[in-house]
Amino acid sequence: MAQSGAHRPDGMGLRRTLGVRDAVVVGLGSMVGAGIFAALGPAARAAGSGLLIGLAVAAVIAYCNAMSSARLAALYPASGGTYVYGRERLGAFWGYLAGWSFVVGKIASCAAMALTVGAYVWPGQAHAVAVAAVVALTAVNYGGVHKSALLTRVIVAVVLAVLAAVVVVCLASGTVGAARPAVGPEGFAGVFQAAGLLFFAFAGYARIATLGEEVREPARTIPRAIPLALAVALVVYAAVAVAVLSVLGPDGLGRATAPLADAVRAAGVPGLVPVVRVGAAVAALGSLLALVLGVSRTTLAMARDRHLPGALAAVHPRFQVPHRAELAVGAVVAALAATVDVRGAIGFSSFGVLVYYAIANASAWTLSSAPVSRVVPVVGLLGCVVLAGALPGVSVGVGTGVLCVGAAAYGVRRRIARR
Template identity: 85%
Template sequence: MTPSDTELRRTLGVGDAVVVGLGSMVGAGIFAALGPAARAAGTGLLLGLAVAAVVAYCNAMSSARLAALYPASGGTYVYGRERLGAFWGYLAGWSFVVGKTASCAAMALTVGAYVWPEQAHAVAVAAVVALTAVNYGGVQKSACLTRVIVAVVLAVLACVVVVCLGSDASDAGRLDVGVSTGAGGVLQAAGLLFFAFAGYARIATLGEEVRDPARTIPRAIPLALGIALVVYVMVAVAVLSVLGPAGLGRASAPLADAVRAAGAPGFVPVVRVGAAVAALGSLLALILGVSRTTLAMARDRHLPGALAAVHPRFQVPHRAELAVGAVVAALAATVDVRGAIGFSSFGVLAYYAVANASAWTLSSGPLRRVVPVVGVIGCATLAFALPVVSVVVGAAVVGAGAVAYGVRRWVASRSS
């Protein structure tokens, strides 16, 4: 292949990169993750959100520094490979691709559940096909669609906040941050809420398509994270003030239940539309991120080399995008993976642990290493504070990836 066959076109500016990150973070997670987190933490939900935000901040800062040095597709797969060695890069890439592929199917099924519950699987497959086609047409088209999605979702969330806080059902006494479930519950809630924060990775994985990455990426990542954090805090406070921790923990559709309890049942359909649009935004950005990491791993032959091809006209990894779309569509058609939040969080926390460890090698003094050290400890703590099933399955899948890497290396050494 010539360089033009394998290189992507740099078209995204700071605003585009921020929007892509927001499309992942201000997505279906805020509509779905608050309930499970409230069940885990009780009155400590806001503390769990704060812990998740601190860990996300450390991960974001580490990712921003590394992305400025290594502006290539693949994100932490590339950083781990360059700073820690081939195995750690591979393990980060494996954790990301497997965990986020499950997240893609979960988001697709969320779209189906809100749009047409009786035909959720069919709608999910249609959504995957449509968004894969959008991504195939070029990253700029994806960024434009994401702008529309983010605008709609932010408008819906703003209405939820206004309706809840402006209602007679709102009670500031329900915001008590006392820990009723112990530190374990708070940490588990933080791990579940981290699922919603992890979208800033999409900015780093698109590093090869960003203009002036050394300047753009370090600005875009903290901007996107900061906006998402403000939105999450406002929505969590508004919903808690109406439902309280116990009511929020029982809610299957927390935001819809909150506006209903606030005396605005006519707004429930709007929230449902907002949730469907948010899930579409998350799915669009997830497919972008997974396909770029697949591209990077295919370049190094950890995945089939054919997936490293770049379309000569659209300048996208078209084979990787089609492969990811096909796998996600198959999962969405056959398996109910809406409970994959914990599993996805485990994989992504493993991914960011490698990012922080890679960033640690960049620093020359103890003070400059505080952020990556806190990031590594935070990722490990939250990963193993997740529900037991998520930890067991996540560890098994990451372990399987490590075994596959070892077998591949052994076969290669025998062949040579």
């Protein structure tokens, strides 16, 4: 088995253990997670029957982002994802801004997923359950990425089975939801807002790129794994959206607090509701597992470059994982999960993720001067900007403020370093 330390003479490299299948599973564990259980309702409220248009818009932008990320990951197979790409292609500041957006935004997303687990498992003690979930999954990640991939494979299988049951039950029921105009009351602005919400459920393929030092033959594995994971997720999302819309209709779906559970109940199979709730909790655990995995690797990369405390760059001599980064991320997520509101966490996370991918597309744009080669990153970049702007005003405002704080911190650090 190849070791990853070849390009890290200081011995701080990670062990390459993941093949294409494992990398795809890690991406699916991030995408086919709690987003599909939670995002359909708010998206339907924004877009009405235009929900499927919003899904298509989100998929196109996610595809562009995936292709840009795959090209970059093949050239720079190191932990950190767009933090590394932005640094190498655009300059140190843009790499730092991408890393800052990813770490801060995804820590918020970790908290949201942990709270989703709590809400489904024990609604009256959601915060306590969320903290326990963070502690447990941090311990799993500490034991090594290969063990994490094996657990993620089990979680993905359970979630896909639950989603398949929902689709079959809804489409076979013969129940027809109430119709509604092609787009919601906000017009096409609502479609773009729905796309932004649904994009949250597509964003997990970044976890494949951030594991660049832990996959075998990264130049071959990553470009294959990212599109495969995205394609599977798109098929699953489209099937679930069509099935749930067919039963609840846009109005019913927009009002639903637990859309998939409400759909199987409306389809006349209430006995499946507890299964769907368990599936939602398992899905959120899968997302949380992969999120903590990815955030800790970007933290590792930023710590190596002293944008974060250098102590976080340590790699455990036995488990070959960035153990201090994982413990630090777990501690911050647990603190947030004990205190924050899930809606605010999701809104801010979406903004940070879109900024992250905007920088990825800008980085991919520099790889070639051929106009044809630049179409995908240009579409991805413009799409990220549009969807970020279409998010609720509070999310945009808070996200912009946090980015400014990060930029200011970078400037202060640079000024001190020059003295």
